[in-house]
Amino acid sequence: MLRLVPRSPPSRALTLAAPFVALALTIVVGAILFLALGHPPGRALALFFLEPLHGADAWSELCVKATPLALVGVGLAVCFRANVWNIGAEGQFIFGALGATWVAMHADERSHAFLMIPAISLAGILAGAAWAGIVAFLRDRWNANEILVSLMLVYVAEMLLGYLTYGPWKDPEGFNFPQTITFLPVTQVPLLAEGHRAHVGLFVALAVALGAYLFLFRTYGGFQLAVGGQAPRAARYAGFSARRALWTALLGSGALAGWAGALEVTGPLGQLTPHLPVGYGFTGIIVAFVGRLHPFGILLASLLMSMLYIGGELAQSRLGLPQALSGVFQGLLLFTLLACDALASYRILRVPAKRAGAAVVS
Amino acid sequence: MNQLALMLAASVSAGTVLALAGLGLLANERAGVLNLGAEGMMLVGALAGYAAALHLPAGLTILAYLAAAGAGAAMAALFGWLAIGIGTNQYATGLALSLFGVGFSAFVGAGFVDKQLPERGPDGVPWLRDLPVVGPALFGYHPLVYGAVLLAAALAWFLFRSRAGLLLRAVGESPESAHALGHPVRAIRLGAVMFGGAMCGLAGAYVSLAYTHLWVENLIAGRGWIALALTTFATWRPARILLGAYLFGGLTMLQFHLQERGVQIESHLLGMLPYVATVVVLVLISRRAAWIRHNMPASLGRVFRPGT
Numbered sequence: 001m002l003r004l005v006p007r008s009p010p011s012r013a014l015t016l017a018a019p020f021v022a023l024a025l026t027i028v029v030g031a032i033l034f035l036a037l038g039h040p041p042g043r044a045l046a047l048f049f050l051e052p053l054h055g056a057d058a059w060s061e062l063c064v065k066a067t068p069l070a071l072v073g074v075g076l077a078v079c080f081r082a083n084v085w086n087i088g089a090e091g092q093f094i095f096g097a098l099g100a101t102w103v104a105m106h107a108d109e110r111s112h113a114f115l116m117i118p119a120i121s122l123a124g125i126l127a128g129a130a131w132a133g134i135v136a137f138l139r140d141r142w143n144a145n146e147i148l149v150s151l152m153l154v155y156v157a158e159m160l161l162g163y164l165t166y167g168p169w170k171d172p173e174g175f176n177f178p179q180t181i182t183f184l185p186v187t188q189v190p191l192l193a194e195g196h197r198a199h200v201g202l203f204v205a206l207a208v209a210l211g212a213y214l215f216l217f218r219t220y221g222g223f224q225l226a227v228g229g230q231a232p233r234a235a236r237y238a239g240f241s242a243r244r245a246l247w248t249a250l251l252g253s254g255a256l257a258g259w260a261g262a263l264e265v266t267g268p269l270g271q272l273t274p275h276l277p278v279g280y281g282f283t284g285i286i287v288a289f290v291g292r293l294h295p296f297g298i299l300l301a302s303l304l305m306s307m308l309y310i311g312g313e314l315a316q317s318r319l320g321l322p323q324a325l326s327g328v329f330q331g332l333l334l335f336t337l338l339a340c341d342a343l344a345s346y347r348i349l350r351v352p353a354k355r356a357g358a359a360v361v362s
Numbered sequence: 363m364n365q366l367a368l369m370l371a372a373s374v375s376a377g378t379v380l381a382l383a384g385l386g387l388l389a390n391e392r393a394g395v396l397n398l399g400a401e402g403m404m405l406v407g408a409l410a411g412y413a414a415a416l417h418l419p420a421g422l423t424i425l426a427y428l429a430a431a432g433a434g435a436a437m438a439a440l441f442g443w444l445a446i447g448i449g450t451n452q453y454a455t456g457l458a459l460s461l462f463g464v465g466f467s468a469f470v471g472a473g474f475v476d477k478q479l480p481e482r483g484p485d486g487v488p489w490l491r492d493l494p495v496v497g498p499a500l501f502g503y504h505p506l507v508y509g510a511v512l513l514a515a516a517l518a519w520f521l522f523r524s525r526a527g528l529l530l531r532a533v534g535e536s537p538e539s540a541h542a543l544g545h546p547v548r549a550i551r552l553g554a555v556m557f558g559g560a561m562c563g564l565a566g567a568y569v570s571l572a573y574t575h576l577w578v579e580n581l582i583a584g585r586g587w588i589a590l591a592l593t594t595f596a597t598w599r600p601a602r603i604l605l606g607a608y609l610f611g612g613l614t615m616l617q618f619h620l621q622e623r624g625v626q627i628e629s630h631l632l633g634m635l636p637y638v639a640t641v642v643v644l645v646l647i648s649r650r651a652a653w654i655r656h657n658m659p660a661s662l663g664r665v666f667r668p669g670t
Contacts, residue, residue, distance in 0.1 A: 143648040155637040163630035322472035327465020334458035338450040
């Protein structure tokens with residue numbers, strides 16, 4: 001009979017090692033999965049874990065996908081630390097993109113990039129924060145569960161995106177395709193290097209991670225937020241406002257998801273289509289956990305998840321496997337990570353059956 | 363009158379998905395476990411049922427439903443092993459299950475998208491279903507529709523009239539006390555979670571085999587999450603789950619009805635209706651925080667570790 005006995009304090013080495021152990025386990029399970037499907041696992045795994053690192057172009061693509069993931073992930077880490085379960089970042093991402101699109105569509109020849117790009121970012125931030133603000137308001141005012149409300153709003157945002165791109169925002173010269181006009185070059189987020197798609201959003205993500213680090217670990221507000229999340233009673237006793245933590249967490253994560261959406265639509269995409277959401281908002285949840293809810297860890301985790309995204313695309317184009325494969329890997333990774341985490345704070349002891357029976361009575 | 367009966371029938375048929383899943387989730391939440399993986403379990407169940415039905419002769423469709431329930435229960439067992447066995451965070455583990463289920467069903471299901479099931483005969487009781495008004499309103503349903511009603515009654519009896527049900531609720535209210543009395547808290551929770559998973563799998567198969575009669579990626583489209591909201595809406599009571607499910611079913615049918623009547627609303631905007639309604643209802647129910655607290659299983663979502 002096996003029993004779990006708490007380690008006190010939780011093993012720090014194991015806590016940091018958990019993501020790597022989880023990744024190794026995921027690779028093993030992935031290899032078994034490929035074998036079962038009749039693909040040589042070596043070649044398939046190389047598509048996921050080696051190919052995305054090969055060459056400057058590959059790294060540029062890695063950064064293109066890591067940027068929104070890092071922004072979303074950092075915001076969600078703040079939320080989860082405050083024990084606020086915002087799982088609707090996908091909707092906030094879409095709303096940010098809608099806000100940015102609205103501004104970008106109003107650009108003309110006289111617009112200036114120096115004004116245009118901050119305006120687009122601001123529109124994305126405000127739109128994302130507003131969409132998350134609904135969740136905060138309903139939770140604060142009427143006690144409505146934030147998990148369910150934030151998720152329902154993802155579906156609403158997707159429908160709204162469909163409505164706008166098929167309806168009022170459709171490009172009149174777009175051969176009836178559901179897409180907006182191609183945005184003018186002044187709205188284009190500056191690229192890092194000519195010929196590659198990576199853009200300055202990467203620096204935004206780095207700066208946001210640093211800012212979040214300072215907020216969480218170096219300010220009183222961040223401390224209050226974390227105490228409220230880990231020990232609500234202690235926070236109440238100390239007079240820390242749970243309402244303020246709720247609003248900060250949701251508005252902050254909504255703003256970052258919205259910013260990610262704004263950068264995505266005016267960066268690599270250049271126009272709004274119904275295919276904008278590819279799950280960055282949901283993958284951001286995994287990024288936050290794999291990154292140990294720590295802003296710097298999240299930067300690394302976002303690169304890893306970006307790799308899995310690209311691996312999924314490569315598996316589709318080269319092996320004809322469905323792209324959903326990246327979702328399988330992401331889900332597996334979160335599973336194994338949670339299991340490894342539990343083992344970092346608990347050790348498994350083998351207890352003789354008789355003693356175990358006695359332990360139940362005690 | 364006949365029109366009204368048909369509308370009722372459509373609402374009940376659509377609501378049965380939510381009823382089946384909601385009743386299963388209700389049982390595991392009564393045991394104190396919140397499994398956010400409903401969406402993933404329903405998707406995998408829907409796919410398992412569909413795949414099985416394609417390979418089975420027409421008379422054995424019931425085995426496809428069993429396969430779906432088994433797949434859902436297996437997914438739930440995975441969740442249970444982590445969240446109950448080694449005590450991981452229930453929210454995060456449930457989310458992982460949903461994300462995994464969405465990816466896994468899309469991946470494995472890609473080969474089934476263009477495969478069609480053989481035609482199915484009309485549902486319901488022969489002769490009786492052809493009666494005017496009462497025919498469509500009472501006798502024209504898929505067997506699982508009646509199954510959901512029976513399940514609600516059985517679950518209500520089990521939870522509030524049987525000794526085992528009392529024990530299940532005790533585990534949900536105070537696992538420490540149940541443990542101190544010598545009851546196997548974690549085994550009971552695992553059983554409840556697997557029952558929830560089986561019902562979610564069955565609900566998924568009802569969608570793919572009976573309701574839409576096809577498989578596409580992300581077939582469930584958020585119904586798992588609505589079913590989770592339904593347990594709060596019903597304040598954890600089986601009869602109210604049934605009622606709530608039919609109300610929501612009616613709402614989803616409303617959009618098609620409005621379109622048929624030629625009401626000029628864009629289909630995307632109409633499509634928002636069930637999701638917006640879920641939020642509105644959730645707000646209306648949750649407004650009275652004390653009432654929710656009074657009805658909610660006290661240990662819901664909390665990890666229980668014996669001996670700590």
